[in-house]
Amino acid sequence: MLNALRILILLLGFSGLFQASADVTQVRIVGDGAPTRITIWTDRPETADALLMEQGGERKVVLLLTQNGYSAAGEGTGGVEAWALAPDRLEFWLDRPLAVTRMLRLPPTGKEQAWRVILDLDTISAARFTTSARRDTKRLAKLETEMATQRAEIRRELAGAATQPARRSGKGRKHVVVIDAGHGGRDPGALALSGGREKDITLKAALDLRDLLEKSGRYDVRLTRETDIYVEHEDRVTKARNWGAELFISLHADAAAASSVSGASVYTISARGETRIDREASRNDWKIDIEDGTPERLSGLLEDLVKRETKTRSAEFAEMLLPELAKAGPVLRNTHRNAGFYVLLAPDVPAVLLELGFLTNADDAKRLQSDKGRAAAVKAVAAAIDTYFDQQDLRLASN
Secondary structure, eight states, X not given: OOSOXXXXXXXXXXXXXXXXXXXXXXXXXXXXXXXXXXXXXXXXXXXXEEEEEEETTEEEEEEEOSOOSOOEEEEOOTTEEEEEEETTEEEEEESSOEEEEEEEEEOOBTTBOSEEEEEEEEEOOHHHHHHHHHHHHHHHHHHHHHHHHHHHHHHHHHHTSOOXXXXXXXXXXXXXXXXXXXXXXXXOXXXXXXXXXXXXXXXXXXXXXXXXXXXXTSEEEEESOSSSOOOOHHHHHHHHHHTTOSEEEEEEEEOOSSTTOOOEEEEEEOHHHHHHHHHHHHHHTOOOOOOTTOOHHHHHHHHHHHHHHHHHHHHHHHHHHHHHHHHHSOEEEEEEEXXXXXXXXXXXXXXXXXXXXXXXXXXXXXXXXXXXXXXXXXXXXXXXXHHHHHHHHHHHHHO
16 A cells, blocks of 8 residues: 555535435546645536545545446546545545645536536645544544445335336337337438438338338337328437337438448447436426335436436447348448437437448448348348347346
């Protein structure tokens, strides 16, 4: 261990245990000695407190986290020698006695899309640090006991509460898959070099995919549009939720400035797009289904778990889809991409946006406008859907 000083920064603290937990996404330390600034980026808002710790000649700043998804470490600068992130805490080793002189909690603003906790540190005397650390050590012990008790209570109550939407298929029921044909009506989408329109290609692909899936008898397939009409983006998502969708696939065809660009690609929700989910869910009344009787204080935590699980399932399906698409035709490099497309904003429906190819590329356009080419693409998507629900059925069977 470093022969250093430490400060404990208590993130989320006792008062925030029942709020949605947040991951630390970035840590930055700047300063040339006495004045040192620590900036901590998180994917959700945090409350925070700072505690000084001194043990065996070490002085540290430590952040206690209710939940963090990974571990990391790095070197410091200024008055910080090093830092380490674990699933339950973030610690900073100090090379001199420092105190937190200012703490700021900043929401996303302008180009900055993350939440931030900013700590300004400055020099204090060794005696003052020791006095503060003794006080904070007692405070920390009390808080850790209270937090452990409440975590245990939450785990017991979560064991009896549903963390998945009620719309999950039960035994013997068909899986609900919603296919969204992009564009339509007044919105033609991209135009092919040969004159074809994206809205027509996506509709034909959606109809073909529906027919193929329904032949298996395993799926209840719904389309957001079955004719050449325009459907508002929020209505596409609302329809999917109202139908109890377990998977949402939005079909598109891309365009590029260079005609040489070709290949399929798959998009799932980006970090920036995630910041829009709660706002659009509130605006459109997209309420997450939580089992009746769940304690009110747990509802926020359960909703957060559902959103995280939805993001994970979306990414899982995208990864299953990529190798199947590669069998059917060309795919882009870095094929699994992230974006904030509106149709990916449902908080509780795994969703992907699939670009079947580039209409600005002659080969892709010819492939997507031919029955044979579309059939290969549709078969690839259907195979990935089968694989995805095979995995979901195994998970349900083991629960």
